[in-house]
Amino acid sequence: MGRTREVLTIDGSVGEGGGQVLRTALALSLSTGRSFRIDNIRANRPKPGLLRQHLTAVQAATAIGRARVTGDTLGSMSITFEPGAVEHGTYTFAVGSAGSATLVLQTVLLPLLLAPGSSTLTLEGGTHNPAAPPFDFLQRVFMPIVARLGGRVELSLERPGFYPAGGGRFVAHVTGGDALGRLDLRERGAVVHRRVRAQIANLPRHIAEREVKTTMNKLNWDGAGEVEVVSSTGPGNVLFIEIECEQAAEMLTGFGEAGVPAEAIANRTVGLARRYLVADAPVGICLADQLLPLLAMGQGGTFRSLALSRHTRTNADIVRLFRDVTIAVVEHERDAVDVTVDTEPQAAGTHNEETAAAQGRSTNRQVKP
Numbered sequence: 001m002g003r004t005r006e007v008l009t010i011d012g013s014v015g016e017g018g019g020q021v022l023r024t025a026l027a028l029s030l031s032t033g034r035s036f037r038i039d040n041i042r043a044n045r046p047k048p049g050l051l052r053q054h055l056t057a058v059q060a061a062t063a064i065g066r067a068r069v070t071g072d073t074l075g076s077m078s079i080t081f082e083p084g085a086v087e088h089g090t091y092t093f094a095v096g097s098a099g100s101a102t103l104v105l106q107t108v109l110l111p112l113l114l115a116p117g118s119s120t121l122t123l124e125g126g127t128h129n130p131a132a133p134p135f136d137f138l139q140r141v142f143m144p145i146v147a148r149l150g151g152r153v154e155l156s157l158e159r160p161g162f163y164p165a166g167g168g169r170f171v172a173h174v175t176g177g178d179a180l181g182r183l184d185l186r187e188r189g190a191v192v193h194r195r196v197r198a199q200i201a202n203l204p205r206h207i208a209e210r211e212v213k214t215t216m217n218k219l220n221w222d223g224a225g226e227v228e229v230v231s232s233t234g235p236g237n238v239l240f241i242e243i244e245c246e247q248a249a250e251m252l253t254g255f256g257e258a259g260v261p262a263e264a265i266a267n268r269t270v271g272l273a274r275r276y277l278v279a280d281a282p283v284g285i286c287l288a289d290q291l292l293p294l295l296a297m298g299q300g301g302t303f304r305s306l307a308l309s310r311h312t313r314t315n316a317d318i319v320r321l322f323r324d325v326t327i328a329v330v331e332h333e334r335d336a337v338d339v340t341v342d343t344e345p346q347a348a349g350t351h352n353e354e355t356a357a358a359q360g361r362s363t364n365r366q367v368k369p
Helices: 019-032 052-065 101-114 135-148 205-219 262-278 285-297 310-322 350-358
Strands: 007-011 035-039 068-070 079-082 089-094 117-125 152-159 168-176 183-185 191-201 226-229 236-245 249-255 301-306 326-333 336-342 363-367
Touching: 007 019, 007 310, 019 035, 019 052, 019 079, 019 101, 019 285, 019 310, 052 079, 052 089, 052 101, 052 117, 101 117, 101 135, 101 152, 101 168, 101 285, 135 152, 135 183, 135 249, 135 285, 183 285, 191 205, 205 226, 205 236, 205 262, 236 262, 249 262, 285 301, 285 310, 285 336, 310 326
Parallel strands: 007 035, 089 117, 089 363, 183 301, 191 226
Antiparallel strands: 035 079, 068 079, 117 168, 152 168, 191 236, 236 249, 301 336, 326 336
């Protein structure tokens, strides 16, 4: 299949106006074969343009998609991206800072799931970053839904990387080529498992112990919780509240901050957990954001989530640019909405034609800015 001539134009400053606009555009460009140009990248951020993690996402998409790209330099406010055929293979993508490596995976995961073949990705950088879903969220919350849709992904964490030192690494094995199914996730069912866990690296253990104790007391949960002392390049601390229900799971996280007491971190995270437990919704805010591209490239579906963030609504706008889908949001209760992604509006044969570019060769590449 030849390269698509039509070039979508995207204003990167609209809506939430962050890096997710770029990452979703890259993922859907590779998945549909549609080229795009994005201007005003992260224009409303204190440091606008491409930072290392965004540049690494562009380089990762370029590598797996045999793409032609212009503007792929640090600080760039505009890029043009023209995708080719997706190539499975063995890749290493290194952010080179504490920027999120999990968001780099988010950029290339969908096209690799759609294209036949198998890939092994080694991703280096931040794995536990306050501005992105941590590795544990991907593994315990997001990937079970990917598997439910028919995707095959295995993740393993080799070393956590906390802000600001980074230095983390994890491996993703992705097997693609299976069609993504339809999702119906409106009920979460009974809570079957709950856990409080705190990780600590190169910091006093009592910080994590205080976080766990405060969290268990505030939630009135039985048990002692867990403290994990992990090896990392730099200091770090993260608190996890895990809630596993019959139909879905959620993970709320709080990151330690210099000068902020452990009890304050715990109280803040408990507030997030209480919001989820009170709402009649199986899908949390971060998961809702990540589901939209999957459903748009699959058979659609409906899920109930907490009230959508501006981030998620902006993501929906980018999805609509690349796919002829209807995304409807209906209020269910005060803090819950039903989101339906309907793929029926797309023209007959469009999916097959646009994803034909997903047929590709295997390759071995390393991308390190």
